[in-house]
Each structure stands twice: as structure tokens, then as C-alpha cells.
Amino acid sequence: MSALTMMSPSEAREMIRNNQWVKPTSGVSNGFIQANLAVLPKDLAFEFLLFCQRNPKSCPIIDVTEPGSGIASLAAPNGDIKTDIPKYRVYRNGELVEEKTDVSDLWDENMVGFLIGCSFTFEEALIKNGIPIRHNEENCNVPMYKTNIQSVKAGRFEGPMVVSMRPMTEKDAIRAVQVTSRFPSVHGAPVHIGNSESIGIKNINEPDFGDRVTIKEGEVPVFWACGVTPQAVAMQVKPEIMITHAPGHMFITDLKNEKFSVL
Amino acid sequence: MSALTMMSPSEAREMIRNNQWVKPTSGVSNGFIQANLAVLPKDLAFEFLLFCQRNPKSCPIIDVTEPGSGIASLAAPNGDIKTDIPKYRVYRNGELVEEKTDVSDLWDENMVGFLIGCSFTFEEALIKNGIPIRHNEENCNVPMYKTNIQSVKAGRFEGPMVVSMRPMTEKDAIRAVQVTSRFPSVHGAPVHIGNSESIGIKNINEPDFGDRVTIKEGEVPVFWACGVTPQAVAMQVKPEIMITHAPGHMFITDLKNEKFSVL
Structure with a gap:
């Protein structure tokens, strides 16, 4: 196994935050849950969370931030979803407008981040x-x-x-x-x-x-x-702003894969 | 088994709606999920749903109504959570103010009903x-x-x-x-x-x-x-209005217990 595979989630997020890792996260911090990201304005948050609750197989929620916060308090309390993903995509009214490595400047008190389980x-x-x-x-x-x-x-x-x-x-x-x-x-x-x-x-x-x-x-x-x-479905609503991870560029959580096993 | 035990959820809800069954639902429609009810105003709904999502062992969500609707579209599409529970409790600012067998008159476009799994x-x-x-x-x-x-x-x-x-x-x-x-x-x-x-x-x-x-x-x-x-936690927030089922007087869903088994 490479050093990368063995890196702790916290170390991996720090490298990513410092733009020392701007590529897909497959294989990084082996054994820890990596999550998809969808960020939506607060006025859509209840409906989106309800959509995920109703469709748990396709939309398994790992964590949700408080409105305005970048902290996923369950999944990675010392991480920040605004900076700790290698590459983000920004959509306005359903159209991809840019890719960025940091979305702090787009954040305001209305933003709610959803971390969704991945395969x-x-x-x-x-x-x-x-x-x-x-x-x-x-x-x-x-x-x-x-x-x-x-x-x-x-x-x-x-x-x-x-x-x-x-x-x-x-x-x-x-x-x-x-x-x-x-x-x-x-x-x-x-x-x-x-x-x-x-x-x-x-x-x-x-x-x-x-x-x-x-x-x-x-x-x-x-x-x-x-x-x-859930990303595809959210896109169809054409929210004023929506931020996602770029494909394959995931958020690395502190949660062990095995923790999500019921047996 | 009594006729009651064998009654379909739909039949049981109709009896309850007509006030022909104003007592605990233990044993009614055996094999079908019975649910706890918590109704909260829309401005608390996202936070409460998030609380449930973060505490799935104590707050297993079975269904959530759209704001203003009494229909639990997944759990009982032909039922109505405003009328189909034998006895409700109404709390204002965290205080129990009355028990009723129908809460249609208290419903408005802001009410969101949460059905929560029971033991x-x-x-x-x-x-x-x-x-x-x-x-x-x-x-x-x-x-x-x-x-x-x-x-x-x-x-x-x-x-x-x-x-x-x-x-x-x-x-x-x-x-x-x-x-x-x-x-x-x-x-x-x-x-x-x-x-x-x-x-x-x-x-x-x-x-x-x-x-x-x-x-x-x-x-x-x-x-x-x-x-x-979740009821105890919600009560501490002292919402302007909150409606729950009376203890033991549950909402009978169309969902088979076995459907909730993962294995």
C-alpha cells in the first residue's frame, strides 16, 4: 500500500486544503468513508433532506452542515467542506459555471452542505x-x-x-x-x-x-x-446556486467504512 | 387472533377516523408498522428532520408529510394523520393544553407531520x-x-x-x-x-x-x-404549537414490519 492509502483522513484533508492534492481521491485514506457533496440554499434544504430520507438507497445521507457552516460535525469535526475537496463544481440555475478548488468566497449564512454516501x-x-x-x-x-x-x-x-x-x-x-x-x-x-x-x-x-x-x-x-x-434531481430544480464535488473528487471523512455496517 | 388483529390498516384507520376506536392501538392490524407522531411548524421542520437523521436509533423516520398536508404518502396514502389517530395531545409553548380525537381544526399550511418508528x-x-x-x-x-x-x-x-x-x-x-x-x-x-x-x-x-x-x-x-x-427533545424547544399522539395511541401504516428488515 502507498503512503497515500495509509494517510489519515485529517492529513489527507490538510493536503487537499493546501492544494497539494488536486485530483481524484480514489484510494486515499483507505477504509474511511468518502462522500459526495451537494450544497444548496437553505430554502431548499428541508425538501432536499426529505427527498434523501424518502430515497435512502440512492441518497444515503452521511452528514448535513448547519446553515452557514462548513463543518460536518459528525463526519469530520476538524475538516471544512468549503476547502477540503480537491475540486468543486459551481452551478447557477442548473448550469455549470465554474470549477474551483475552494468555495469559501461563495459561502454565506444560507448555504447547507449535504454529504452523501458513495459506492x-x-x-x-x-x-x-x-x-x-x-x-x-x-x-x-x-x-x-x-x-x-x-x-x-x-x-x-x-x-x-x-x-x-x-x-x-x-x-x-x-x-x-x-x-x-x-x-x-x-x-x-x-x-x-x-x-x-x-x-x-x-x-x-x-x-x-x-x-x-x-x-x-x-x-x-x-x-x-x-x-x-440526488445531484441530478437537484439540478433539475435549477437552484440559484448549487455546489457539488467534481466527479471522483470526494470529501474524506473520519468515519470508518465498517462503522456503517449493521451486522 | 381477534378480528381486530386481522383488520387491514385501511379498515382500522377508518374505524379510528369515525371515533369507533378511541383507545390504544396495541395489537391492531398485526404485522403492520405503527408510528409515533410529532407535528411541528414548518420553520422547525428542517432542524427536526436533521435531528432525526443524526440520531437514527432513537428517531427512525417512517414518513414526513409535505407542509400543510395530512397525507403520509409513503406510509398510508389513503390515510390522514389529522384524523386517523385515536387520541392526540396538543402542546403550546411546551405545555400540554388539550387532548383531542381530531386535529383538523388546528392544521394550517405550516404544519409538518413526522411519523417515527416504534418498538x-x-x-x-x-x-x-x-x-x-x-x-x-x-x-x-x-x-x-x-x-x-x-x-x-x-x-x-x-x-x-x-x-x-x-x-x-x-x-x-x-x-x-x-x-x-x-x-x-x-x-x-x-x-x-x-x-x-x-x-x-x-x-x-x-x-x-x-x-x-x-x-x-x-x-x-x-x-x-x-x-x-424526539418528542422529549422537541418539547424542550417549546414550539408555539406541537401535536403528538397520546401514549399508546399510534398511527397505523400500510407498511409491513418485515419490509423494514434489511436481511
């Missing part, structure tokens, strides 16, 4: 159980698809569930259900196994986000609810 | 596993205690965790951990087993709420986070 957590559990992760083997991003599974609406927030896909043998698929069921608060069990058309995916080789991966003879595609869902 | 769900699972429930045997209410375990604060909401206690053999206690771990969204695994003083309970025979139960020779007390916690 790195359960992928670590799959790997520990000897289930290979194809997009890691092929050194690309996980394939993601829009589905015909509608999220449960909350106020202005609604839209289809986005899923990520990992191909594996049928035997591994059963074990994958068991392993990921232990993590209900970070996506949990798969939402679908097998025929992709029945959840509205036309062509498994043309993902809507991320990259195509090889599905080998004898393998089935296994689909999990994806943390891209 | 009936995991008790059913314990019973199915052959673990006797002492307060059922002794035909009284479960004993509940304030502890020195602090809830995680959210905005104005903070306070100690309230726990419920069930005595059982040490062998059953291990099985109880397994069984209730399957239900992370309705209190989940115990928060403590054994020595009650270490969680700040001075006298196990003097519960703060509910009734004292017998602890037999060779039994250990097993403690679960209790849904009384």
Missing part, C-alpha cells in the same frame, strides 16, 4: 469478499444509467433513479447481495440483478454516465442505486 | 424468535429511562437519549442483538446491555416513563433507543 464503501466490502470490481480492473469509471425507476417525490425534488452497474458471476451476485445488505446506509443491497431492459436501460454498452465495462460470458449485471441521483 | 416492530420480531416480552407478560407499559447518552445536536434540538428496557436471559440477549440488527430503520440493535448505571440510570426499578417490570434471577436488562426521545 467506494461497499466496493471495499465486495473486494474483501473476493468479488472483483470490473471498472477497477479496466481502470475506468463505473458505468451509470438512468432508469425507469422513479424516485419518491419530495416537494420540488423528483426524477428517475440513477444506478451504477458491476458485472459478476451469478454466484458472486448472491454473495454481493449478502455483503452489501450489511450497509443499508451506504446504498445497501442491489436494486436489480440481470435483465437491464426491465429497469429501462436500452443498451447496457452505452452508459449515461461513466464508462462502458466488459461483461464476460456467464456474468450478470448487478445494479445499485447511485449517489448521482 | 412494536422489533418486539414482533423478538416474539417470533421465542423471546418473551416482560411488559406484555405483566400487562403494563414498557419501562423507559432518561440516560446520560447525549443525542447529537441539530440546530435548536438537543437532549439526552431515552431508552426502553426489556429484561431477558443472556442467551436471549445475544439472539435479540441479531434479530433487531435486521431492523436498522426501526431502532435497530440495542444501545446497551447490562449495567444500567454506566448509562446514567440510577435505579432500574424507577423508570422515568412507563412501568416497572420484574427482572428475574439470571436475566440482564437490554436497552433500546426509544422513540420518546
Whole structure:
């Protein structure tokens, strides 16, 4: 393992804060939860939190900041979500307007930050159980698809569930259900196994986000609810301002992956 | 089983709505989730939802209404939380001012209803596993205690965790951990087993709420986070208005207990 993998979350966040690490965080501080970020104005916060509560598989909340604060008091009390992500994206009225390495200047008393679980957590559990992760083997991003599974609406927030896909043998698929069921608060069990058309995916080789991966003879595609869902849904509301992490550039928390296992 | 036990949730809610059932709901519509109610004004809703999200063991959210609506669209789409609870309590500035069987006249566009999971769900699972429930045997209410375990604060909401206690053999206690771990969204695994003083309970025979139960020779007390916690915490904020169910008079949902099991 590299020094980076072994770095404590606190050390990693400090490097990131000082712009000494402006790249994806995959593999950084191994064993600790990395989170997606969505920052919204306070007047949308209740509805968005309710949307996440109603759609826990695609929107597993790890922590929420108090309005105006950059501190995720549960996930990283000595971190700051305004500075400790390698790269941010800023959207105005639903349009991407800039990428930044620090969003302190955009912060005001109305900003509420949502940290949302990511699949790195359960992928670590799959790997520990000897289930290979194809997009890691092929050194690309996980394939993601829009589905015909509608999220449960909350106020202005609604839209289809986005899923990520990992191909594996049928035997591994059963074990994958068991392993990921232990993590209900970070996506949990798969939402679908097998025929992709029945959840509205036309062509498994043309993902809507991320990259195509090889599905080998004898393998089935296994689909999990994806943390891209809440960002995609929030974007459709076209908030005056919304800040997210840049893809793959996550917030590293002090929380151990295993802490999120119920068994 | 009585006809009552077998009644569908929809039928039970209709009886309750027509004031044909103004008493506790224990045993009604067996197998379906019954929920605690807390209704708060919209300006407190985000903070309260965040408090629940941060304290999932004591505040397991089953559903939240849209502001001004009485419909819990996930838990009981054809029900109405304004009328379908046998008895409500109305608090103004933290003081109990009246009990009613219908709170439609108190509703306005600012009211947000929170349905919070109750221990009936995991008790059913314990019973199915052959673990006797002492307060059922002794035909009284479960004993509940304030502890020195602090809830995680959210905005104005903070306070100690309230726990419920069930005595059982040490062998059953291990099985109880397994069984209730399957239900992370309705209190989940115990928060403590054994020595009650270490969680700040001075006298196990003097519960703060509910009734004292017998602890037999060779039994250990097993403690679960209790849904009384969020009500107690909300009360301390002294909201202008807050509506709750009267103790034991719960909202009967269409959701099967088993649906809340992750395994």
C-alpha cells in the first residue's frame, strides 16, 4: 500500500486544503468513508433532506452542515467542506459555471452542505469478499444509467433513479447481495440483478454516465442505486446556486467504512 | 387472533377516523408498522428532520408529510394523520393544553407531520424468535429511562437519549442483538446491555416513563433507543404549537414490519 492509502483522513484533508492534492481521491485514506457533496440554499434544504430520507438507497445521507457552516460535525469535526475537496463544481440555475478548488468566497449564512454516501464503501466490502470490481480492473469509471425507476417525490425534488452497474458471476451476485445488505446506509443491497431492459436501460454498452465495462460470458449485471441521483434531481430544480464535488473528487471523512455496517 | 388483529390498516384507520376506536392501538392490524407522531411548524421542520437523521436509533423516520398536508404518502396514502389517530395531545409553548380525537381544526399550511418508528416492530420480531416480552407478560407499559447518552445536536434540538428496557436471559440477549440488527430503520440493535448505571440510570426499578417490570434471577436488562426521545427533545424547544399522539395511541401504516428488515 502507498503512503497515500495509509494517510489519515485529517492529513489527507490538510493536503487537499493546501492544494497539494488536486485530483481524484480514489484510494486515499483507505477504509474511511468518502462522500459526495451537494450544497444548496437553505430554502431548499428541508425538501432536499426529505427527498434523501424518502430515497435512502440512492441518497444515503452521511452528514448535513448547519446553515452557514462548513463543518460536518459528525463526519469530520476538524475538516471544512468549503476547502477540503480537491475540486468543486459551481452551478447557477442548473448550469455549470465554474470549477474551483475552494468555495469559501461563495459561502454565506444560507448555504447547507449535504454529504452523501458513495459506492467506494461497499466496493471495499465486495473486494474483501473476493468479488472483483470490473471498472477497477479496466481502470475506468463505473458505468451509470438512468432508469425507469422513479424516485419518491419530495416537494420540488423528483426524477428517475440513477444506478451504477458491476458485472459478476451469478454466484458472486448472491454473495454481493449478502455483503452489501450489511450497509443499508451506504446504498445497501442491489436494486436489480440481470435483465437491464426491465429497469429501462436500452443498451447496457452505452452508459449515461461513466464508462462502458466488459461483461464476460456467464456474468450478470448487478445494479445499485447511485449517489448521482440526488445531484441530478437537484439540478433539475435549477437552484440559484448549487455546489457539488467534481466527479471522483470526494470529501474524506473520519468515519470508518465498517462503522456503517449493521451486522 | 381477534378480528381486530386481522383488520387491514385501511379498515382500522377508518374505524379510528369515525371515533369507533378511541383507545390504544396495541395489537391492531398485526404485522403492520405503527408510528409515533410529532407535528411541528414548518420553520422547525428542517432542524427536526436533521435531528432525526443524526440520531437514527432513537428517531427512525417512517414518513414526513409535505407542509400543510395530512397525507403520509409513503406510509398510508389513503390515510390522514389529522384524523386517523385515536387520541392526540396538543402542546403550546411546551405545555400540554388539550387532548383531542381530531386535529383538523388546528392544521394550517405550516404544519409538518413526522411519523417515527416504534418498538412494536422489533418486539414482533423478538416474539417470533421465542423471546418473551416482560411488559406484555405483566400487562403494563414498557419501562423507559432518561440516560446520560447525549443525542447529537441539530440546530435548536438537543437532549439526552431515552431508552426502553426489556429484561431477558443472556442467551436471549445475544439472539435479540441479531434479530433487531435486521431492523436498522426501526431502532435497530440495542444501545446497551447490562449495567444500567454506566448509562446514567440510577435505579432500574424507577423508570422515568412507563412501568416497572420484574427482572428475574439470571436475566440482564437490554436497552433500546426509544422513540420518546424526539418528542422529549422537541418539547424542550417549546414550539408555539406541537401535536403528538397520546401514549399508546399510534398511527397505523400500510407498511409491513418485515419490509423494514434489511436481511
